[in-house]
Amino acid sequence: xxxxxxxxxxxxxxxxNSLVKGNWSEASDWGASVWFPAMAAAGLKKFAWIYSPSxxxxxxxxxxxxxxxxxxxxxxxxxxxxx
Numbered sequence: 001x002x003x004x005x006x007x008x009x010x011x012x013x014x015x016x017n018s019l020v021k022g023n024w025s026e027a028s029d030w031g032a033s034v035w036f037p038a039m040a041a042a043g044l045k046k047f048a049w050i051y052s053p054s055x056x057x058x059x060x061x062x063x064x065x066x067x068x069x070x071x072x073x074x075x076x077x078x079x080x081x082x083x
Contacts, residue, residue, distance in 0.1 A: 031064035
């Protein structure tokens, strides 16, 4: 994703995790310490994150953001299926 962002000079990303199931907490520490800072350094300004319906996945997504993170505007979204 970082490579594509840099090649295309993107400043906004929509990350759709709506099909992610289960817990991925091991990756959340890496996301907070490596991935988000690298994306910010590459020019990311806004990041929209569509939550997974899994509670554990949502917790991991929230944990992925560094606690002192304000370089990128992040929005978590919940998409509900229409009946």
